[in-house]
Amino acid sequence: MVDAYEDPGTPDRRGGWAYLAWLVRCQPWRSLAGAVLASVWMVLLAVAPYLLSKAVDDGLESGDTAALAGWTTALFVVGALNAWVSIMRHRTMTRVRMDAYLRTTKVVVGHTVRLGAALPGRMGTGEIVTIGVSDVHTIAGALTVVGPGVGSVVVYVFVAGLLLSVSPLLAAVVLLGMPVVAVLVGPLMSRLQGTESEYRERQGVLTARIGDLAGGLRVLNGFGGKELFADSFGRDSQRLRAQGYRVGSVTSWMQALGVGLPTLFLAVVTWLAARLAARGDMTVGELVSVYGYVAVLIGPVAFLVDMGYQLSRGVVAARRVVRLLRLEPDPGAGAGDAPAEPSVLHDPASGVRVAPGRLTALVGARHAEVTAVVDRLGRYGPSDVTWGAVRLDAVPLDQVRARILVADNEADLFAGSLREVVGGRREPSPAEIAEAVRAAAADDIVQALTEGLASPVTAQGRSLSGGQRQRVRLVRALLADAEVLLAVEPTSALDAHTEAAVARRLRAARAGRTTVVTTTSPLVLDQAETVHYLVDGKVAATGRHRDLLEREPGYRALVARDADGADQDAERDTRAVTGASPGTGTGTDADNGADADAEGAVR
Numbered sequence: 001m002v003d004a005y006e007d008p009g010t011p012d013r014r015g016g017w018a019y020l021a022w023l024v025r026c027q028p029w030r031s032l033a034g035a036v037l038a039s040v041w042m043v044l045l046a047v048a049p050y051l052l053s054k055a056v057d058d059g060l061e062s063g064d065t066a067a068l069a070g071w072t073t074a075l076f077v078v079g080a081l082n083a084w085v086s087i088m089r090h091r092t093m094t095r096v097r098m099d100a101y102l103r104t105t106k107v108v109v110g111h112t113v114r115l116g117a118a119l120p121g122r123m124g125t126g127e128i129v130t131i132g133v134s135d136v137h138t139i140a141g142a143l144t145v146v147g148p149g150v151g152s153v154v155v156y157v158f159v160a161g162l163l164l165s166v167s168p169l170l171a172a173v174v175l176l177g178m179p180v181v182a183v184l185v186g187p188l189m190s191r192l193q194g195t196e197s198e199y200r201e202r203q204g205v206l207t208a209r210i211g212d213l214a215g216g217l218r219v220l221n222g223f224g225g226k227e228l229f230a231d232s233f234g235r236d237s238q239r240l241r242a243q244g245y246r247v248g249s250v251t252s253w254m255q256a257l258g259v260g261l262p263t264l265f266l267a268v269v270t271w272l273a274a275r276l277a278a279r280g281d282m283t284v285g286e287l288v289s290v291y292g293y294v295a296v297l298i299g300p301v302a303f304l305v306d307m308g309y310q311l312s313r314g315v316v317a318a319r320r321v322v323r324l325l326r327l328e329p330d331p332g333a334g335a336g337d338a339p340a341e342p343s344v345l346h347d348p349a350s351g352v353r354v355a356p357g358r359l360t361a362l363v364g365a366r367h368a369e370v371t372a373v374v375d376r377l378g379r380y381g382p383s384d385v386t387w388g389a390v391r392l393d394a395v396p397l398d399q400v401r402a403r404i405l406v407a408d409n410e411a412d413l414f415a416g417s418l419r420e421v422v423g424g425r426r427e428p429s430p431a432e433i434a435e436a437v438r439a440a441a442a443d444d445i446v447q448a449l450t451e452g453l454a455s456p457v458t459a460q461g462r463s464l465s466g467g468q469r470q471r472v473r474l475v476r477a478l479l480a481d482a483e484v485l486l487a488v489e490p491t492s493a494l495d496a497h498t499e500a501a502v503a504r505r506l507r508a509a510r511a512g513r514t515t516v517v518t519t520t521s522p523l524v525l526d527q528a529e530t531v532h533y534l535v536d537g538k539v540a541a542t543g544r545h546r547d548l549l550e551r552e553p554g555y556r557a558l559v560a561r562d563a564d565g566a567d568q569d570a571e572r573d574t575r576a577v578t579g580a581s582p583g584t585g586t587g588t589d590a591d592n593g594a595d596a597d598a599e600g601a602v603r
Helices: 016-025 028-060 065-118 125-146 148-166 168-215 217-223 226-278 284-325 367-377 397-403 418-423 430-439 443-448 466-480 496-509 545-551 553-559 566-578 588-602
Strands: 345-347 352-354 359-364 404-407 484-488 514-518 530-535 538-543
Touching (some): 016 028, 016 065, 016 125, 016 284, 028 065, 028 148, 065 125, 065 284, 125 148, 125 284, 148 168, 148 284, 168 284, 226 284, 345 367, 352 367, 359 367, 359 553, 367 404, 367 484, 367 530, 397 404, 404 466, 430 443, 430 466, 430 496, 443 466, 466 496, 496 514, 530 545, 530 553, 538 545
Parallel strands (some): 359 530, 404 484, 484 514
Antiparallel strands (some): 345 352, 530 538
């Protein structure tokens, strides 16, 4: 089987059938062994009736005890040998299926990692989950065709040859049975692929809905939207159930034919053989062998019908995998190098210009327009952004990711200790963690957890509140210590007191580093050195927060909590956090006390 650290190879992305064939080509000798063992196993099953007929004709009818004992011994030896062959066949085919399962899993996971941030915009979460949970199993099961599937064809031809030596009429009936099966099952296979594809699509949509429900249940309760979402989910569930019934209808017919057709053949061939024996054209031993041959064929014919069913489902699953594998990651190659020194980031599409070493804020009435600017500045989409004198898309992607960090307020949080969650790939020192925790006003989070930084955090931070998750994400972003930090709504879930502390401390923590925040909070905007006010995705005004409040009515209406007293609100909130009274400066003593508390909590 494919090793956990072995390269799974380059998959064939031409289609579902091509992908399944690639999985077989990746393990040719094992697949060949599975086909040979399955063929030998089924042929030996068909040999047993032949030996039984010889025991009847040569031993029982003639009264030859030695011949009877000989043929009986041969029958026992063949049975014992076939039991061993059956065990080896099963082991081999299990390895074939496991190799396909693990290889597909590695290919899918590896390609998902390569796609990175480009994946969510191109394929839904539900579809990806369905591939990982269901489709890889279906694909692995379809590879059973290389064992029992091939063996069924071989034994079918072998039995037809044995019957030809007994009666050409019986051989013709058996050989004509396969075209009959194809005519009856073929249309059902095509229909099954269509209904199965639609079922998979609906299943992916519903899986995504379940994920949204699990992640946003608190928000739904808060807005009173739980009933509306439940009604929509119920309707989608009913449609999926109806589609499942349609898939089950086709499947039931295929399974019924898989059992019924071989039984019908058994009845027809037995009736013909009995008539031939009654006329004296066939011995009693041959009649017994014919019955045994046809009884043996029930298994292979059922296998063939089931393989048609498994292949139909496997091709549908493989097409979904291929659709994922056909997605190309954003081009990472570039001809130029990133600027050696911190440089200006300029987005011509919006007019946003980010000066190095400054705290810049982006403000807009439409969140999507402001986020689009950040995506372009962070190279998470096509753009004409320049970085100094170089186009950003001309810089190798690894250099961009190493120096420009986009910190989304809904970025994933992985399970682990709080220290591991905020540390990321780095191993920051206790002093660095203490500084970042204080800057993000996350002191209370560390103190509230029983084991401090060693306390476990569940996936997506579900054990934390929304505001706590947001501050943990900010701690992680600050510890990354990127040259350029692009933070999307870093304080949107915080109360005014905490937000004021974060705004002031963020500016201090990132002093001399390029920082961009998207926000409409006057507490954060008051700390920004440059504010870009965007209208319809383009810069309408630039300046300091207080200047824009005075000269831009649209800006004032958007950001001021009280159009007549926004400045007073900001000052009051700041004083509430720092403990300073009017005219006492910036609250340095209070901040020093907070530093000591944070350092003690971290240690």
